[in-house]
């Protein structure tokens with residue numbers, strides 16, 4: 604069928620096709636899900652929010668003009684940004700890229716804790732010093748190999764007294 608010269612050519616072309624095809628197939632297999640969620644989303648957006656004890660605060664620097672805030676002393680308080688629940692159809696590795704909008708002088712919590720839902724428990728994505736955070740979008744990411752579903756982003760206060768924890772918009776991207 605092949606003489607030596609043609610066989611070499613054939614093998615070389617197979618290798619070059621494989622080299623091109625492998626990175627493309629990795630990209631094609633990864634799924635990405637992204638959601639930008641602000642306070643009090645409309646029901647038509649498919650998102651919702653809930654909290655225990657956070658209060659309304661407004662200000663032109665906030666995303667869409669307002670946010671929510673709470674004293675930082677109790678770390679069991681929470682604010683949830685909820686999106687439509689996604690079942691991953693099994694256990695998967697998920698990388699979470701989280702952007703958090705912070706732009707109000709009263710947000711002073713030195714270690715606000717951000718997490719995402721994971722199998723009925725949670726994965727801590729990271730901590731942000733809201734007192735020194737950049738005015739605007741702040742970025743955290745984390746990865747874990749035992750996700751079965753995606754549902755919400757949560758912030759909880761540090762527990763530090765005499766500070767306040769803010770909750771404005773978040774933009775979450777999951778890759779799995």
Ligand SMILES: [Ca+2]
Pocket residue numbers: 641642665666667668669670771772
């Ligand atoms: Ca807002």
